[in-house]
Amino acid sequence: MAATKKKLKVAIMGAKGYPYVYGGYDTMVKELGERLVKKGVHVRVYNHRALFPQKPRFVNGIECIYTPAIESKQLTQLSHSFFSMLHACFSDVDVIFVVNSANGPFGLISRIFRKKTVINVDGLEWLRPKWKGLGGKYFFWASKLATRYYDQLINDSDEMQRVYKELFNAESKVIAYGANPRADVEADHIEKWGMKSRDYFLIVGRLIPDNNADLIIEGFLKSDSSRKLVIVGDVPFDDEYATVLKNKEDERLLFLGYVTDQNELAAWYSHCFAYFHGHEYGGTNPAMLKALGFGCAILALDTPFNQEMLQNGKHGWYFKKTTESVQDIVEAAESSTERMAYFRSTAREGLTQRYNWEFVTDQYLEVFQDLSGKKVSQIPPEKPKLEKVEN
Structure with a gap:
């Protein structure tokens, strides 16, 4: 009897969760996660437990794990990612996809457990005025560690790819953030x-x-x-x-x-x-x-x-x-x-092809498949459509 082919399993962490859409990373988790599920990938998203009064295990085919955090202004995000990384490393996921360069140090944990990892590092966080002082120094240090501990570094623009090469001598792959063209809206x-x-x-x-x-x-x-x-x-x-x-x-x-x-x-x-x-x-x-x-x-x-x-x-x-x-x-x-x-x-x-969510998803899927050695059946990407906004 032929062995059943196991699904590619991808864990996503570092954002607030799914389907909690608040910022750019949360939107990316939603757009990317839902499309990966349709392409035959088992997607697990780590949700910040305190933000979800209801905690269903599966939402739109995406597995949701609700991990805790130390609830403070400085530690909430980092502690949530730390607990999520530990959980993922003790699980059977094939690839761990992390967003936010602040989570750079946690790549050491996944390296110890020999888990394949991808990180999207975002922008020049260490230069932002709100992170002045120790915060800026932490982001710079964390971004540098991300280039060492993760298997694949993702930048979302050619300019950020150049910055990471120049500052950290790190190679990265450019996968842009996606967009949804919209039809005209009434006034x-x-x-x-x-x-x-x-x-x-x-x-x-x-x-x-x-x-x-x-x-x-x-x-x-x-x-x-x-x-x-x-x-x-x-x-x-x-x-x-x-x-x-x-x-x-x-x-x-x-x-x-x-x-x-x-x-x-x-x-x-x-x-x-x-x-x-x-x-x-x-x-x-x-x-x-x-x-x-x-x-x-x-x-x-x-x-x-x-x-x-x-x-x-x-x-x-x-x-x-x-x-x-x-x-x-x-x-x-x-x-x-x-x-x-x-x-x-x-x-x-x-909004050229590079900003099409279908194209973005296919690029991420290619990275996940290459790292895991597992293949899924590809579905041809759709052309971007104008989304009509109902009044």
């Missing part, structure tokens, strides 16, 4: 705020220094624009930087805080005159991909990462890290409405 959700289509500039992101909302706001207020600047995002804790921004009084500013209704968020993206992207550190940025997917005209901080995503100016304009540069680009955009309309009409073309 109902913005009209309740008294807004009309193309009457505002937009910022979406956490109110933290490395996203440069302060720079954009100051530059915008110096401009002669009669449009509004809508700011979507906040921070989930008391913070002086965010408080100072939100206390600015000007009739052209509209702070919405977190927008959890995805249809409303889609409307703000779809109908902005232009989207400001001030994110400074990191590789492929999910907020930028959303802006492309919603057909936005994009004004981005001039960084190597943003140059790469916008194909060196093909899909947007750039500003320098000065208030004067922001002021200039606001006024230039308003005097070039035809150019802004062109950027909006071609934005979705910026």
Whole structure:
């Protein structure tokens, strides 16, 4: 009697869990995990136990393991990953996929147990202002260890691949973050705020220094624009930087805080005159991909990462890290409405194959198969479709 072929088993850890969608890593776990299951992979996701009142063992075919954590600001994420790594190493999974370079040291555990591992290290975490001091030093050290202890290093952009080669002499594979192009959305959700289509500039992101909302706001207020600047995002804790921004009084500013209704968020993206992207550190940025997917005209901080995503100016304009540069680009955009309309009409073309979740999944699957020696039946990737947002 022929032996039954065993499924390829992949464990995913380092995010909050599944189907808890909060940030970029959680979204990646959802998009990647669900597609891997459809391709015949046994996917296990390690969930942060405290975030899940209900704890079903399987959700949409994905096995969920609920591991504990030491609940504190500094230790929650690291302790959750530590316990998850121990559990995975004592199990029969073939490959362990870890996200976040902070988990770099835990690769030593998997190496002791001779488990095959992959890590997605994200961006230049050690340079972010919020990790200044010991936090920044830890991220740099952890990122360096990730290059030594994990079998396969993943960067999500060509620029990050270059950085890891230059800093750590580490080889890596580039697999970008995925995106979902979206169809145009009706303006109902913005009209309740008294807004009309193309009457505002937009910022979406956490109110933290490395996203440069302060720079954009100051530059915008110096401009002669009669449009509004809508700011979507906040921070989930008391913070002086965010408080100072939100206390600015000007009739052209509209702070919405977190927008959890995805249809409303889609409307703000779809109908902005232009989207400001001030994110400074990191590789492929999910907020930028959303802006492309919603057909936005994009004004981005001039960084190597943003140059790469916008194909060196093909899909947007750039500003320098000065208030004067922001002021200039606001006024230039308003005097070039035809150019802004062109950027909006071609934005979705910026979501090339590398940002297609099916293509991204196939690349990860190839890595998992090569490391484990197990093969699964491939399903041809679908072409990206425009997702219709229901009002």
